[in-house]
Amino acid sequence: MTTTEDRGTGHVSIAEAAQRLGLSTHALRYYETEGLLVGAPARTPAGRRRYDERDLTWIVMVQRLRATGMPVREVREYAELVRAGRGTEPARLALLRAHRERVLAQLAEVTDHLGAITAKIEGYERQVDR
Amino acid sequence: MTTTEDRGTGHVSIAEAAQRLGLSTHALRYYETEGLLVGAPARTPAGRRRYDERDLTWIVMVQRLRATGMPVREVREYAELVRAGRGTEPARLALLRAHRERVLAQLAEVTDHLGAITAKIEGYERQVDR
DNA sequence: GCTTGACTTCGAGCGCGCTCTAAGCAGCAG
DNA sequence: CTGCTGCTTAGAGCGCGCTCGAAGTCAAGC
Numbered sequence: 001m002t003t004t005e006d007r008g009t010g011h012v013s014i015a016e017a018a019q020r021l022g023l024s025t026h027a028l029r030y031y032e033t034e035g036l037l038v039g040a041p042a043r044t045p046a047g048r049r050r051y052d053e054r055d056l057t058w059i060v061m062v063q064r065l066r067a068t069g070m071p072v073r074e075v076r077e078y079a080e081l082v083r084a085g086r087g088t089e090p091a092r093l094a095l096l097r098a099h100r101e102r103v104l105a106q107l108a109e110v111t112d113h114l115g116a117i118t119a120k121i122e123g124y125e126r127q128v129d130r
Numbered sequence: 131m132t133t134t135e136d137r138g139t140g141h142v143s144i145a146e147a148a149q150r151l152g153l154s155t156h157a158l159r160y161y162e163t164e165g166l167l168v169g170a171p172a173r174t175p176a177g178r179r180r181y182d183e184r185d186l187t188w189i190v191m192v193q194r195l196r197a198t199g200m201p202v203r204e205v206r207e208y209a210e211l212v213r214a215g216r217g218t219e220p221a222r223l224a225l226l227r228a229h230r231e232r233v234l235a236q237l238a239e240v241t242d243h244l245g246a247i248t249a250k251i252e253g254y255e256r257q258v259d260r
Numbered sequence: 261g262c263t264t265g266a267c268t269t270c271g272a273g274c275g276c277g278c279t280c281t282a283a284g285c286a287g288c289a290g
Numbered sequence: 291c292t293g294c295t296g297c298t299t300a301g302a303g304c305g306c307g308c309t310c311g312a313a314g315t316c317a318a319g320c
Contacts, residue, residue, distance in 0.1 A: 005277085013265090013266080014267075015266070015267085024308085024309075025266095025267090026308070026309055026310075027307085027308065027309085028267090029268090030307080030308060030309085034307095039172065046267085046268090046315080046316055046317075047267085047268065047315085047316090048266085048267055048268075048316085049267085049268095055229075061246070061250070064243040064246050064247060065243075065247070066307095067239065067240070067243055068240055068243045068244065068247065071306080071307095072306075072307065072308095073306095077254055081158050084211070085188055089254055089258050090258055092254055093251065093254040093255065093258055096247060096250060096251045096254065097251060099247065100244065100247055100248060100251060103240065103243075103244055103247070104244075106236065107240060107244070109196055109197065110197070110233065110236075110237060111237070113194040113195075113197055113198045113233075114234075114237070116191070116194050116229065117194060117195070117226060117229065117230055117233070118230060120191070120226060121223065121226045121227060121230060124219055124222055124223040124226065125223065126247065127219050128219050128220055132295080143279070143296085144296095144297075145296075145297085154278085154279075155295095156280070157277085157278065157279085158281055159298095159299090160278060160279085164277095174286095174297095176285085176286055176287080176297080176298090176312090177285090177286090177297085177298065178286085178296090178297055178298075179297085179298095201277095202276075202277065202278095203276095224263095227289080235290080
């Protein structure tokens with residue numbers, strides 16, 4: 001096994017982080033170079049990335065934002081605010097609220113489309129049953 | 131005015147169809163060349179497209195499928211089945227059912243993410259209120 | 261000491277879904 | 291008849307978000 005296992009302090013290699021998060025190692029490096037991470041993960045003396053629990057928790061949030069349609073650019077803006085530290089909370093709040101509004105609108109729209117699709121399905125069901 | 135208005139029989143120019151549907155004329159032609167339309171719209175003697183109500187109704191369905199995440203390729207498959215006519219109803223039904231399952235799964239996932247985002251927002255609200 | 265394999269950086273490539281440009285023609289206003 | 295606008299086609303270009311490849315380094319096992 002090449003598990004690069006958690007050495008007690010909660011640090012994992014990029015491969016294990018990727019597996020846990022369901023991302024590719026490429027994507028993890030990409031997120032980092034694109035400024036989506038609040039802090040770059042620590043490195044071993046040899047320059048290899050070591051992700052701790054805080055890194056992983058943050059990336060889960062990034063995944064949630066991405067999965068709900070927030071563009072990479074905006075996740076970066078949010079990460080920048082968090083990096084900037086105290087005082088940026090109102091801006092972070094505004095950003096997340098705006099995103100939530102968009103997600104709610106999208107949910108409503110998809111739900112509406114879903115109704116129409118279901119109606120179409122029911123039409124075919126009646127047709128096929130005959 | 132250059133409204134290219136409906137001449138009684140429900141035929142409209144590509145510009146008006148685009149406006150009604152909220153698409154660009156480019157996108158309408160793209161959908162046509164990509165095989166997403168069941169039948170190509172009729173043409174004037176000069177070769178200009180004239181969309182009738184059936185064309186428009188179909189495109190609205192295409193928009194619903196696209197807006198719920200169905201890839202262009204799959205919309206084309208569906209359109210091909212419809213074009214093939216009688217006997218393809220079970221296949222159409224299967225395609226739409228599979229899509230509905232994906233949409234339902236996506237809705238559940240987004241709703242879950244939304245909960246986490248809302249929790250984050252509430253955390254900031256408490257912090258900012260202080 | 262050598263091989264193996266996971267890591268590193270940098271940059272090119274790709275799939276998707278349009279979007280836009282260019283060049284040319286049709287049809288209507290003045 | 292002259293412009294002007296809006297259509298036509300074919301094909302190039304683009305923004306997004308990764309994804310992949312190349313070339314090199316490092317640590318561990320045999």
